[in-house]
Amino acid sequence: MMGTVTRQRIAAALALAVLAGAAVTFPLVxxxxxxxxxxxxxxxxxxxxxxxxxxxxxxxxISLGQAVFFGSGAYAVGIAARDWHVSGVAVFGLLPLGAAVGAAIAVPFGLVALRVRRHTFIVITIAVFFIFQLMAYNLSSFTGGSVGVSAPFLPWTATTFNERFYYIALACAVVMIVIAAGVRRSRFGLQLRAIRDDEDRARGLGVHAMRVKLAAFALSAAVTGLVGGVWFLYLTQVQPPSGFDPLFDLSVVLMAFFGGVGTISGPVLGALIIEPAQLYLTATYTNGYISEIMLGALFLAVVLFMPRGIIPTAGEWITRLRTRGRPAVPAAAAAAAPQSAGKAAAGDTA
Amino acid sequence: MARQVYQAVVDGILVGGVYALMAVGLTLIFGVLDIINIAQGVLVILGAYLSYVLSVRLHIDLFVGLAITVPAMFVIGVVLQWAFIRRLRGRERTAMTLLVTYAAALIIEGSLYEAFGPDYKQLSAPYVTSSVHVLGFYLPYIYLYGFALAVVIIAGIYALLYRTRFGRSVRATTQDETAARLIGIDTSRVATLTFGIGVAVTAVGGMMFGATNSFNPNSGYDLISRLLAIIILGGLGSIGGALAASVFMLTLESVVDIWSPQWAIAVFYAALVVVLVVRPTGFFGRAPARAQ
Structure with missing residues (x-):
């Protein structure tokens, strides 16, 4: 048994090393x-x-209002650069401001929205999202109205521009994945999952539900705000419908479900598959409607055929492949054990 | 000033009646199936396009055309429920149904773009542009007819729910699905028919929306967020709540609109947030026995 675990660890480490190598060398190739x-x-x-x-x-x-933080981070960086006359590479120093603004919005937002559960929570996040989009349009002296905000000019050629942004985005992604893995292993992550499984019981067992939810919400918002700032500097402009985009909210949720909600690698895989596919479809079918229909059809296919996402479903397939052809284990307890162990292993490596 | 406010209140009530009709469909679906139908907004727009095709291409009157569009939307609803939503079970059902209905919305929206393009359309008829002058208020005929029709249909839904055997099955399923199944109610048939009815009303809502607003395939998003705010404010699953909340929200929006058209819709959502801070279950919502 120990041998298998060690071998799995080594395989996982190797796979990670290969992935990291591929990620780092991608723009060079x-x-x-x-x-x-x-x-x-x-x-x-x-x-x-x-x-x-x-x-x-x-x-x-389920939050359908992540674009609130994404857009706010983008606007925070843009407005600060404009009003404080920050130019050149120094604008990257403003990225922590995007994170701070994201977190600062998440606290009051969460204090209101996290009092309610399930559908009501989802709808409140949608409502807050629309309020923010409207503010971006209407507070035009601050946000530039429908014209939006432009980023300061960066004196790089197209190739270096994209390459540098690639490494910045890669750094964000790696830090976020490490944070997610850390949270998942920690007591904090356990409390969050206890809330997911049964909030009332978790509270009964002494989890400060509101504090834990709010901390996770603010953490998630801070990172989303930061990466919103990166996105803004990369795109060099933001307008209300692009910064506060309902499709962003839904794409994020789709990618997470596509890969596997609640795992570490699922969201990564979902984003790596769906976002390039979406960009490719939009570039190929310039009218955009075909890509929208295809995205919808993909959605339906995922939900109907892999309702729990790629990572958990693939984990089950692998377990089934491995155990195939082996003689049936006689004792009922022993029969149950390999499967749950396989699931746990799939969950851990995920 | 006072005159303007009164007129805004009257407008708000009339428009609120139409929103109530769309919201009732949404809240009914929620009550029975425990899902939020994100596609409701784009289905309203689909209803508007169906009316548009009938009136422009076939010269059928908007209200007469409902005899065709309502059954058509009913069938679309039944197919959606039967083909996709019925299959979803388990812990992630809330999120999954949301994604499925959203996917349906994307496909419908994309198809509408393919068929009609992004240009704004509006339904036209003699009674859309003319209005009657009563007690100093200008009341467009379309609002009056639409309000009357909404009242009749909502009354019909009430009668269906409270005076028929089917309605009793629906209410039983809303209260407790497992118990309803145990006493012999075919809950999956109830769910399918309810979804059909909830979507069928969007044909009427769409016709009214299309006659009083210009619309394009993208208009569904604004609509669905309003409808969601309305049914949450009224208390999920409560038909009376949906009525009260529609009239309240639309009147509020219409009054704020006098001073600041820009911020009217923000007040709409802010009202939702404020009410939920004070009363998380909405106006008429029952506290769940034990929310998961």
């Missing part, structure tokens, strides 16, 4: 800006979806 563009967007979504997952995936509170 595919140096064309059109290709690195896919990489930058994919990594921005890896970060955003993992951040969503740390709150919504672990706690079971």
């Amino acid at each position: 595919f140096s064309s800006p059109a290709t690195t563009n896919y990489g930058v967007y994919a990594l921005i979504f890896v970060t955003a979806v993992s951040a969503w997952n740390v709150f919504s995936g672990f706690s079971g509170y």
Whole structure:
């Protein structure tokens, strides 16, 4: 038994090393800006979806308002750069401000929204999202109205521009994945999952539910705000419908479900598959409607055929493949054990 | 000033009646199936396009056309429920149903774009542009007819729920699905028919929305967020609550609109947030026995 675990550890470490190597060398191999563009967007979504997952995936509170933090982070960086006359590479120093603004919004938002559960929570996040989009339009002296805000000019060529943003986004994604893995292993993560499974019982057992939910919400918001700032600097502009985009909210949730909610690698995989596919479809079918229909059809297919996402479903397939052809274990307890052990292993490596 | 406020209140009540009709469908679906149908907004827009096709291409009157669009939307609802929503079970059902209905919304929206393009359309008829002058208020005919029709249909839904055997099955399923099944109610049939009815009312809502607003395939998002706010405010699953909340919200919006058209819709959502801070179950919502 120990041997298997060690072998699994080594295999996981090897796989991680290969992945890290591929991620780092990607822009060196595919140096064309059109290709690195896919990489930058994919990594921005890896970060955003993992951040969503740390709150919504672990706690079971499905937020459809992540764009509130994404857009606010983008606007915070943009407005600060404009009003404080920050130019050149110094604008990257403003990224922590995006994170701080995200967290600062999450606290009052969470204090109101986290009092209610399930559908009501989802709808409140949608309502708050629309209030923010409207504020971006209407507070035009501050946000520039429908014209939006532009980022300061960065004196880089297209290739270096994309390459540098690729590494910035990669750094964000790695930090977020490490945070997510840390949270999952910690007491904090356990409390979040206890809330997901049965909030009333978790409270009965001494979990300060509101404090834990709010902390996870603010953490998720801070990272989303930060990566919103990166997205803004990369795109060099933000308008109300692009910063506060309802499709962003739903894409994030779709990617998480596609990969597997509540796991570490699921959201990463979901973002890495869906975001480039979406970009490719939009670029291929310029009218955009076909890609919308295809995205919807993909949604339906995922929900109907892999209702728990790729990672948990694939984990089950692997377990089934491994145990295939083995003689049936006689005792009932022993029969149950390999399967649950396999599931636990799939969950741990995930 | 006072005159303007009165007119805004009257407008709000009339428009609120139409929103109530769409919201009743949504809250009915929630009550029985325990899901939020995100596609409700785009289904309203689909209803508006169906009316548009009938009136522009076939020259059928908007109200007469409902005899075709209502059954058509009913069938669409039944198919959606039967093909997709019925299959979803388990812990993630809340989120999954949300995603499925959202996916349906995306597909419908994309198809509408393919068929009609992004240009704004509006339904036209003689009674859309003319209005009657009563007691100093200008009341457009379309609002009066629409309000009357909404009242009749909502009364019909009430009668269906409280005066028929089917209605009793629906209410039993709303209260406790397991218990309803135990006493012999075919809950999956109840769910399918309820979904059909909840979607069928969007044909009427869509016709009214299309006659009083210009719309394009993208208009569904604004609509669904309003409808969601309304049914949450009224208390999920409560038909009376949906009525009260529609009239309250639309009147509030219409009055605020006098001073600040820009912020009217923000007041709409802010009202939702404020009410929920004070009363998390909405106006008429029952506290759940034990929310999961």
